[in-house]
Amino acid sequence: MRSPASTAELALLVEVSATPTPGNVDRERDLDGLRFEQFLAGATGARPGLDLAAEGQRTGAAFERAVDGMAGSAGTNTQFGALLLLTPLVRAAAEDDCTPEAATAVAEGTTVADAADFYRAFDHVDVRVDDPPEGMEPLDVRRGSDAVPTVEDRDLTLYDVLESSADRDGIAREWVGGFERTFHAANLLTDEPADRPLSERAARVHLQLLAEEPDSLIATKFDDETAEEVRRRAAEINPADPTAVDALDSHLVEHGLNPGTTADLLAGGLFVALQREEVDV
């Protein structure tokens, strides 16, 4: 009864409502200069871009529109990574089916024009990324649309661009790796007891995802060791112990350790599980 674009927006809203999500903004936690309400605004602003993805518009164009709308509405970058993950999933769900294969087909079908749109999306926001590898400086995403001529000269598709950063970016890894953790997150959500509020189930899955693999946003902002240390801390606590979860939350917030990629993966998993009607609100 929900359209894929509506479901994607709902996934963003449930993700930010899930609490506690240690280190992240949620419905009981604002961070310095980043408020819960800005995430609500980001999700509603992204909707026209998500609608374009559902209508089969070029993946890059839909993504750029979603990011533009998000940033204009939230006044900052709230859900860039989540939108990069959701765009091919929404298109796959609208055109074909919400499966790893269909989403991968969308990813592999991207063109040089999509890559140019992707770079243009960076004009709308500040996104935390690593310095590019040697020889890749002309393709530094922080150059935004200034990098488009190089993208075109080198004939790179959006898939190619993301493939080149898959070793250090968790969302790029989804695009080129069969959306493995996204569908894994959906399975974890489906396994949670259905009589609990969806955002409560989502909070538990957030903690599981955080305990399983180092968060790539933390690795980018700090380093691999810090990301692994956060993963280890998340794995060591008892998720059913609210005091331990709160202590982890306080520790992460205090040190500016914001596991944003894990939140993006959770939003993707929520989309898949809602879209397949394996969970509901």
Place this chain on the structure above:
Amino acid sequence: MRSPASTAELALLVEVSATPTPGNVDRERDLDGLRFEQFLAGATGARPGLDLAAEGQRTGAAFERAVDGMAGSAGTNTQFGALLLLTPLVRAAAEDDCTPEAATAVAEGTTVADAADFYRAFDHVDVRVDDPPEGMEPLDVRRGSDAVPTVEDRDLTLYDVLESSADRDGIAREWVGGFERTFHAANLLTDEPADRPLSERAARVHLQLLAEEPDSLIATKFDDETAEEVRRRAAEINPADPTAVDALDSHLVEHGLNPGTTADLLAGGLFVALQREEVDV
């Protein structure tokens, strides 16, 4: 930077996020069989209808589409009254300006076809309403689309239909009374300190609105005396005393006293204040 439809959806989301809103679902309070997440889903489901209102579609048709999408996504009635209030405001903001005069012009411009759409909207949901006055049984909204032939025979516009229930329904009263309390709510929001989260400002305004006039949903579900008693209780507490506000909340929830019209008016006020850029997230 936000479209009117996006702003309207954001208003719905901020309204349900405002906490505490005594007696109502909010981000820290689910009610029996009515959860916070269902309001998120209702808002995202209503978006295509809000888009139609912004595109200048017939007011009744846009409203019916919004209600259909809301009910399909939330699985229940979450925001019927708020959508009835928002539809003419969105259209006015998109076409002309977000003023009482422009919204009233939209309301007065409705036709018999809009009235028919309004009745059809009741096919999608259960809405709590009073028995109709004597002689009005064929126009009981609970008849849904079955009442359409009578609406057409009697040549009633949507404005006419709402005028006839303005004495007992707070949203109908807005339609035919210059949207007075909606714009009043927007002014109250604008007067709140801008350095606090918007949902916190909204919670304070909710309490002020509740203290000012009896809630018409409570009057419908119970009676006028009960609604006035709730108003009095709200007026007597110190809004800056969290213990008193929580006690009011518990009292209302315990007795099933759900001031839903006040929540709808707050959503309308949030739309106006956000649309006029008098407040931001």
